[in-house]
């Protein structure tokens with residue numbers, strides 16, 4: 001099982017930066033991002049999330065988000081897709097980093113989720 | 123007392139995005155950022171942190187960071203400066219957002235720190 | 245009472261009008277206790293609704309609510325997008341088989357808001373307008389006073405959901421922007437009910 | 440034993456040489472349990488040390504260690520920057536008044552690492568090389584074997600500080616990149632001590 005990582009942020013820059021940061025530690029993972037609104041303003045876009053899910057080549061997807069509307073749009077997408085997406089209510093940057101580090105070395109989901117527990121803040 | 127916000131991240135994009143995100147909720151605060159290495163690679167730069175502290179016009183500074191070297195460089199700078207900097211071991215994006223929201227409406231430090239407590243993950 | 249297609253269309257069109265007219269006011273409310281974009285967000289949604297209706301005139305209630313939902317979901321960009329979107333999508337599904345009583349229909353929308361927002365009344369959100377309006381319609385007591393009371397009530401609440409919740413006590417004394425945009429929705433309803 | 444300026448200069452220059460030669464190896468170690476940049480980081484630091492010495496040839500031990508510290512702090516860009524930087528800065532301060540015994544001096548550097556990293560021995564970091572080397576020097580038993588043993592030991596540890604700590608058990612069986620670059624530092628020391 002190879003997990004993919006999905007980053008949903010209000011900001012296209014944050015999403016891009018998180019991808020760059022975690023790619024360093026997890027170069028073999030599929031990491032796709034949805035940042036900002038359709039017009040790249042601050043906000044979220046279901047279409048971008050949809051695209052990022054479609055583009056993600058992971059067997060299952062570990063998803064991270066920042067604030068309210070990112071979460072709601074992500075949940076909306078989860079109701080619409082048949083991909084398996086695990087959504088985590090944890091610190092965006094730090095959670096995605098740890099999950100990616102562990103997924104890179106083929107850690108089982110239980111280990112990843114165990115490590116994310118202490119980052120739960122939402 | 124008007125607080126300033128300082129964002130220290132491994133990524134210039136993350137730092138820029140966090141600033142854009144929290145500026146929306148806190149347009150009146152001084153928010154300065156230090157993201158990436160001197161060459162804008164992934165990493166941290168004491169010089170950028172120094173500059174961001176110098177540029178921050180807050181009376182005191184609330185500082186947020188992502189990972190290891192951002193933290194150590196921030197602490198290094200704190201030993202060198204005579205500005206008052208409060209460093210928080212909390213989720214970067216979410217912590218900075220909440221702190222900025224509260225600082226914007228002139229909440230006292232105790233209230234801000236109280237709200238950050240549940241975001242402590244480091 | 246039940247709404248027929250022609251009136252429902254007028255309802256949504258009036259809502260769109262009000263959103264476009266009151267963009268600045270909604271932004272200002274959101275500036276006080278949020279990120280200042282609720283007017284801009286809803287304006288984007290309003291334009292998308294108009295565009296959708298122009299592209300394809302809805303032929304039944306279900307299509308009308310669905311087009312409204314999709315426009316909101318796709319174009320709003322803030323929390324209100326998936327919220328209004330879910331409400332109208334659930335309403336669209338509900339009217340598919342049966343033109344429900346308006347109070348029951350709006351209750352389904354309200355339940356959608358609660359599900360999407362993981363929230364309930366008393367949290368200083370749009371739900372605090374949707375719920376009393378649904379309740380009033382169910383007992384045929386819906387009028388402007390219901391909306392006015394709801395807004396008055398929402399103003400005095402401390403937010404426990406959405407961005408405003410970070411402000412805690414300081415969120416008190418402000419009208420929630422989503423509650424205000426919902427007030428426009430239901431003031432539009434009064435206008436077409438009266439007509 | 441104590442180090443005089445001329446030998447200390449040779450020491451640091453040899454370290455710089457080894458860092459430049461072994462950049463790829465350090466990156467590979469960091470790829471296994473970190474973010475793959477330790478070699479690149481230390482190479483940047485090494486070049487900055489050379490540049491600093493060329494700009495102003497250090498006139499005493501304190502200046503030498505200070506220039507080394509500043510180069511690391513300013514140019515490395517990773518955790519190893521403030522770590523090596525703090526170690527050398529503390530050493531620079533310590534030798535200002537007194538040319539200390541090398542074991543005592545390196546202990547001061549090691550303590551600097553611990554302070555900056557909020558860490559200690561056994562956490563699978565560079566400290567696991569610095570501490571045994573300092574200890575051995577204090578009792579005049581420092582040789583290549585001390586370094587080899589330290590690296591062997593560090594390899595079997597589970598990381599509890601730094602990025603590798605996220606890997607937990609899986610960090611075992613890998614040499615910590617910072618421990619390896621520190622090994623280069625102290626192998627350089629052996630070379631100049633033997634000469």
Ligand SMILES: Nc1ncnc2c1ncn2[C@@H]1O[C@H](COP(=O)(O)OP(=O)(O)O)[C@@H](O)[C@H]1O
Pocket residue numbers: 068069274278279281282285286321322323324325327357360361362363368369370371405406407420421422423
């Ligand atoms: N969890 C929630 N449950 C119900 N309503 C919510 C929730 N979060 C936000 N809202 C509503 O959404 C409105 C904010 O919408 P908007 O400004 O467009 O989104 P954002 O907060 O993402 O900028 C709030 O005024 C509130 O009425």
Ligand SMILES: Nc1ncnc2c1ncn2[C@@H]1O[C@H](COP(=O)(O)OP(=O)(O)O)[C@@H](O)[C@H]1O
Pocket residue numbers: 190191469473474476477480481516517518519520522552555556557558563564565566600601602615616617618
């Ligand atoms: N808290 C710490 N205490 C001591 N040493 C540490 C600590 N964190 C990291 N290190 C050391 O730093 C090395 C990593 O350096 P480097 O790769 O340059 O930084 P980064 O991890 O920021 O990419 C590790 O191999 C370890 O020896």
Ligand SMILES: [Mg+2]
Pocket residue numbers: 274278279280281282322
């Ligand atoms: Mg808003």
Ligand SMILES: [Mg+2]
Pocket residue numbers: 042043279281321322323
């Ligand atoms: Mg918004």
Ligand SMILES: [Mg+2]
Pocket residue numbers: 469473474475476477517
């Ligand atoms: Mg590294």
Ligand SMILES: [Mg+2]
Pocket residue numbers: 164165474476516517518
């Ligand atoms: Mg690094």
